[in-house]
Amino acid sequence: MTTLQAPVSTALPAVPVPMLVRLAIIVVICVALSLISPAFATIDNALNLLRQASLLFLVASGLTLVIIGGGLDLSIGANLTLCACLSASVIKLTGQPVAGVAVALGCGTLVGLTNGLLINRLKIPAFLATFGMLWVAQGIAYWFMAGQVIYGFPAAFRFFGGGFWLGVPVPIWVMLAVGAGCLIFLTRTTIGREVYVMGANEAAASLSGIPIARRRMLLYALSGFAAGLAALIYVARLNAAEPGIGEPLLLPAIAAVLVGGTSLFGGSGSILGTLSGAVILTLIVAALNLLNVGSAWHPFVTGAVILLAMLTDAFAARRAGH
Amino acid sequence: MSDQTLPGSPVTVGGYLARVPGVAFILLAMVVAFQIGNPRFLSITNLSNVGLQASLLLMLALPMTLVILTSGLDLSVGALIGLAAVIIATLLVAGWSIFSALAAAVALGLVVGLLNGFMISYLALPAFVVTLGTMGLCEGLALALTNGEPIGGFTPALEAFYRAAVFGIPVPVLVAAAFYGLLYLVLYRTRFGIYIFAVGGNKDAVHLAGIRANLVHMAVYVVCSVSVALSAVLLLGRTNSAHPTVAVGMEFEAIAAVVLGGTSFEKGQGWLFGTVLGVLAITVLRNGLNVLSVEPSLQVVCVGVLLIAALLIDRNRKRPVARITE
Numbered sequence: 179m180t181t182l183q184a185p186v187s188t189a190l191p192a193v194p195v196p197m198l199v200r201l202a203i204i205v206v207i208c209v210a211l212s213l214i215s216p217a218f219a220t221i222d223n224a225l226n227l228l229r230q231a232s233l234l235f236l237v238a239s240g241l242t243l244v245i246i247g248g249g250l251d252l253s254i255g256a257n258l259t260l261c262a263c264l265s266a267s268v269i270k271l272t273g274q275p276v277a278g279v280a281v282a283l284g285c286g287t288l289v290g291l292t293n294g295l296l297i298n299r300l301k302i303p304a305f306l307a308t309f310g311m312l313w314v315a316q317g318i319a320y321w322f323m324a325g326q327v328i329y330g331f332p333a334a335f336r337f338f339g340g341g342f343w344l345g346v347p348v349p350i351w352v353m354l355a356v357g358a359g360c361l362i363f364l365t366r367t368t369i370g371r372e373v374y375v376m377g378a379n380e381a382a383a384s385l386s387g388i389p390i391a392r393r394r395m396l397l398y399a400l401s402g403f404a405a406g407l408a409a410l411i412y413v414a415r416l417n418a419a420e421p422g423i424g425e426p427l428l429l430p431a432i433a434a435v436l437v438g439g440t441s442l443f444g445g446s447g448s449i450l451g452t453l454s455g456a457v458i459l460t461l462i463v464a465a466l467n468l469l470n471v472g473s474a475w476h477p478f479v480t481g482a483v484i485l486l487a488m489l490t491d492a493f494a495a496r497r498a499g500h
Numbered sequence: 501m502s503d504q505t506l507p508g509s510p511v512t513v514g515g516y517l518a519r520v521p522g523v524a525f526i527l528l529a530m531v532v533a534f535q536i537g538n539p540r541f542l543s544i545t546n547l548s549n550v551g552l553q554a555s556l557l558l559m560l561a562l563p564m565t566l567v568i569l570t571s572g573l574d575l576s577v578g579a580l581i582g583l584a585a586v587i588i589a590t591l592l593v594a595g596w597s598i599f600s601a602l603a604a605a606v607a608l609g610l611v612v613g614l615l616n617g618f619m620i621s622y623l624a625l626p627a628f629v630v631t632l633g634t635m636g637l638c639e640g641l642a643l644a645l646t647n648g649e650p651i652g653g654f655t656p657a658l659e660a661f662y663r664a665a666v667f668g669i670p671v672p673v674l675v676a677a678a679f680y681g682l683l684y685l686v687l688y689r690t691r692f693g694i695y696i697f698a699v700g701g702n703k704d705a706v707h708l709a710g711i712r713a714n715l716v717h718m719a720v721y722v723v724c725s726v727s728v729a730l731s732a733v734l735l736l737g738r739t740n741s742a743h744p745t746v747a748v749g750m751e752f753e754a755i756a757a758v759v760l761g762g763t764s765f766e767k768g769q770g771w772l773f774g775t776v777l778g779v780l781a782i783t784v785l786r787n788g789l790n791v792l793s794v795e796p797s798l799q800v801v802c803v804g805v806l807l808i809a810a811l812l813i814d815r816n817r818k819r820p821v822a823r824i825t826e
Binding site: 318 | 573615624629632636638640641643755756765795798800803804808815
């Protein structure tokens, strides 16, 4: 067995599950759920599911950029929590939704920049820096809220989460805008292409003149910004903020990125993949709810999806020849 | 990094001091500061309290040291100890004997450890995401088994075990000390221990040297998961109930303790006793903050700051950190 192996610590090349397979999975789940429940295949329900997927996609979009660049951001959920709590209290204090938006986006970006700084300056692995940041941000949020829930926001603010434009919920528009932005960034800009090179081979990227440290700061800042944006939509939708909201999003976000075919070893992946991953994860949760599986099982299912996605990738890579 | 201390090389006093991780100085400073702030800090009662608090964290941080030595990480330990506690408590309530319940915990640890180890070692998948996945599995199972409610009403023997003392030393401290001794022997006195350092240093080279590097690598995760699952006994003794999510986040303190102790994620460099220092630093910090009635959520933030401080100190000192032997 061991003699047949590729050199042990060499990263396996990632062979993403092709987009067609993911679309087929989406179709199969949708057909199955329509058969179980007649109320499933309605426009209202589809928009509702997409609105749920949009939140997951926003958190996962920044993560996708970071992972393509060869990093990892475990702090996104906690960052979202912190942004949500801070912006909610600012809106309550000032009555100005604009101030809340600025605080959420600023706080998210700042946390992301701190992640980048820790990785660049302390020379510690990304998962360690962002894992530490997870607990620090979470701790600050719990301390700041002191057991309170902030609720009841102006209608102008709630529009971001619950409003409609041209008959489509605003969060879906935000998802489409962010998705298009990421797509253009990754495929049509020099910096975006550099991110792929950096993730595939950091040493080679550095030798070919790509400023690794600055690109890394940018990626973590974008990831933090996305968490801040997601926080705004979450708070506007819930019409409430409390320090437990972000943490349960970390596992689904990572699962969405993995199901979307982005390689954990960096250098390959796509934002459309993550979009399909977010839709698949949302459909799985919808299926669990339809089948009356308690929400206590959600972390179990998400964990299983993460492991299965990794196993599929590993075996596909193996079959494709080392 | 170039002037590594090789086995058998003479150790001078200066050389020995240079090997001490920055956290040792922080620990000393904290003890002095807390003693000045509160003269009862160094009393027998409080020290035994610190020992009790440190013992459980040690049971997680010591095997985590082995995992991190192999350039890996195990994020599932917090969720696993919670699940093991839930399973032991459920079985005890159902009338199983303590030993059968412990056997079930060992089996659970074996399954999780083999799953983690197989995917990380044989499939070369990144440890932090694999163990994040198993963390989800364990947390979800614990929640689903309990519906989020704590389980109580099992035999008081576990609490009695936790509160017992031999010659004034709490039993959990003795358990942790014995576990340290065991891991010390394994790490520094057996071939397996040398292989662990070597796998972290260069797994390909170990493999090419004809050693079953993948097996060693997987075994480290099995050792970690099994010992963590067994440590659930201490958790049950402390809280006298099994709460499915009580231990979530413990993995952060365990990892922080290992990194504080000077073990690095690269090149198989680390020191088992450094982890003891790291655990003591975190426990003393928390104990001191408790006395100052700082909220638990802010205490976590302080642990993060402590970690950054120690990393900064160590980055600014040129310190030989390779420890193939003591």
